[in-house]
Amino acid sequence: MEQQLFTVFGATGQQGGALLQYLFNHPRLSKIYRLRGVTRDSKKPAARALVEQGVEMVEADMNDPASLEAATQGSHIVFAMTDFWSAGSKETEIAQGKALANAALATKAHALIWSSLPRIGLPNFDGKADVEAYIRNLPMKSLFYMPGWFMQNQLSFSKPVKQANENQQGGETYILKPLFPGCEADTLVPLVDNEDIGKYLQPFLDDQDRYNGVGLVASSEFMTPRDMCAVWRKVTGKEVWFENEEEVKRIDRGGEDSWYYGDGSRKALEWTLEQMEGKTTSWEDFVKREEGAWF
Numbered sequence: 613m614e615q616q617l618f619t620v621f622g623a624t625g626q627q628g629g630a631l632l633q634y635l636f637n638h639p640r641l642s643k644i645y646r647l648r649g650v651t652r653d654s655k656k657p658a659a660r661a662l663v664e665q666g667v668e669m670v671e672a673d674m675n676d677p678a679s680l681e682a683a684t685q686g687s688h689i690v691f692a693m694t695d696f697w698s699a700g701s702k703e704t705e706i707a708q709g710k711a712l713a714n715a716a717l718a719t720k721a722h723a724l725i726w727s728s729l730p731r732i733g734l735p736n737f738d739g740k741a742d743v744e745a746y747i748r749n750l751p752m753k754s755l756f757y758m759p760g761w762f763m764q765n766q767l768s769f770s771k772p773v774k775q776a777n778e779n780q781q782g783g784e785t786y787i788l789k790p791l792f793p794g795c796e797a798d799t800l801v802p803l804v805d806n807e808d809i810g811k812y813l814q815p816f817l818d819d820q821d822r823y824n825g826v827g828l829v830a831s832s833e834f835m836t837p838r839d840m841c842a843v844w845r846k847v848t849g850k851e852v853w854f855e856n857e858e859e860v861k862r863i864d865r866g867g868e869d870s871w872y873y874g875d876g877s878r879k880a881l882e883w884t885l886e887q888m889e890g891k892t893t894s895w896e897d898f899v900k901r902e903e904g905a906w907f
């Protein structure tokens with residue numbers, strides 16, 4: 613059987629890169645699809661490494677709609693994402709997302725997977741929700757992948773910070789600052805390991821009719837920063853605490869929805885997790901896997 617073309621935007625980034633690795637390593641899906649990645653610069657090391665793995669890398673720029681149809685040409689499935697932070701504005705992100713969808717449609721892709729987010733009044737969320745609404749009116753199969761807070765953020769800009777003074781036992785203490793504005797000790801944060809992206813998409817890849825139009829609450833669990841710190845302490849033995857957490861009375865959040873995804877999100881999370889063939893990475897699994905990288 614001739615392989616179908618799967619085109620991945622953001623191939624050199626976290627989501628697209630992890631999706632390519634998942635597809636490359638999956639015993640069933642790797643036989644079905646041949647892989648294409650899109651980058652603005654095929655000479656960059658991340659792009660060259662993908663070429664060495666056997667991924668076809670093509671150049672296109674989401675800000676240049678004319679370049680996109682060559683990138684999606686011949687695709688059976690397109691994974692499309694935008695990077696709000698490099699786009700710099702909601703309007704630019706919307707224009708990029710619509711241009712990606714238009715290219716997939718014009719080149720007759722069978723299905724489009726859009727890295728979306730719920731509409732919660734923040735520009736980096738609402739632009740993606742606007743693009744989702746646009747795609748929902750296009751005559752093609754679609755899936756909306758809505759990732760939670762990337763666990764990988766905790767390895768970079770949201771890493772616990774070592775305190776200058778030793779604690780009373782003469783050891784080190786690390787403080788976790790609010791993950792985002794408004795984040796408190798008992799805010800339920802939906803957590804996703806970027807490397808799990810393919811597991812979330814797998815049901816759609818196996819049955820595009822059944823999952824057509826679905827929005828995935830892509831998180832392994834909803835967890836508070838207070839509980840994230842307790843896992844760090846348990847796994848690493850280091851004193852890690854959320855900023856001022858001892859001054860705030862604990863609120864039991866068991867079973868609640870997460871503000872990030874809104875009403876009904878607990879049920880939607882459970883449903884999403886039930887669809888997949890593979891187990892996703894819990895926060896504890898992630899802290900263990902990255903044990904050497906934390907402190």
Ligand SMILES: NC(=O)c1ccc[n+]([C@@H]2O[C@H](COP(=O)([O-])OP(=O)(O)OC[C@H]3O[C@@H](n4cnc5c(N)ncnc54)[C@H](OP(=O)(O)O)[C@@H]3O)[C@@H](O)[C@H]2O)c1
Nearest residue numbers: 622623624625626627651652673674694695696760761762
């Ligand atoms: N951090 C979180 O917790 C979180 C949670 C949910 C959603 N998000 C969303 O995730 C997105 C970032 O995803 P990521 O972390 O996977 O990305 P990333 O690792 O920062 O990589 C960005 C990717 O986008 C590509 N790209 C950027 N501008 C482009 C353009 N004009 N034309 C073509 N390609 C372009 C880059 O490709 P080249 O440089 O190779 O061209 C690169 O592969 C953001 O929109 C953010 O809002 C983040």
